[in-house]
Amino acid sequence: MNDNTWSARVERAAAGLALAAVGGLLLLAAGTAVDVLLRYAFASPIRGFVDIASLTGAVLLAACFPYVLVSRTNISVDILGRSLGRGFKTTLDRFAALVTAAFFALMAWQYVHFALEMHETSQLIPVLRWPVWPWWSAVALLIVLAAAGAALTVWKRMPEDNGNG
Numbered sequence: 001m002n003d004n005t006w007s008a009r010v011e012r013a014a015a016g017l018a019l020a021a022v023g024g025l026l027l028l029a030a031g032t033a034v035d036v037l038l039r040y041a042f043a044s045p046i047r048g049f050v051d052i053a054s055l056t057g058a059v060l061l062a063a064c065f066p067y068v069l070v071s072r073t074n075i076s077v078d079i080l081g082r083s084l085g086r087g088f089k090t091t092l093d094r095f096a097a098l099v100t101a102a103f104f105a106l107m108a109w110q111y112v113h114f115a116l117e118m119h120e121t122s123q124l125i126p127v128l129r130w131p132v133w134p135w136w137s138a139v140a141l142l143i144v145l146a147a148a149g150a151a152l153t154v155w156k157r158m159p160e161d162n163g164n165g
Contacts, residue, residue: 007070007156014067014149021063028056051125055135062139065146069100072153094154101150108147111140 031046032053039045067073119133 018067062142104147
């Protein structure tokens with residue numbers, strides 16, 4: 001399988017993951033509306049919803065990162081690159097991709113460390129008393145995948161001598 005086919009498959013998988021996450025975020029928003037309605041209309045909120053919503057939100061938002069990075073739809077400002085010419089813009093794009101990959105690799109390392117710490121200290125969510133480490137482990141895994149996607153974009157932006165074309 002050539003690099004373009006592999007890259008397209010990674011992008012499709014990341015898009016599917018992001019689409020599922022957006023669906024989950026919509027369900028979370030609906031749950032929040034129901035919780036607020038129950039809270040104010042009947043003084044009876046959904047027990048533990050705030051705990052679950054905060055952790056679920058973190059997982060669902062992290063699930064969007066890989067797609068943003070592999071599809072290169074993150075925000076960029078290229079006024080300087082355009083004004084200094086195409087060669088300079090390409091160099092700036094490569095540098096930005098490298099910095100982004102390094103940032104997400106650092107973030108992945110920190111989230112893995114955090115999830116392990118949550119496991120070792122047996123942290124629980126306050127109301128339901130569920131362990132938090134599985135949630136943060138999911139976030140860590142998704143950020144690791146995002147870092148890998150960011151590294152893929154660095155690879156794709158390298159000059160032709162990397163065999164990519």
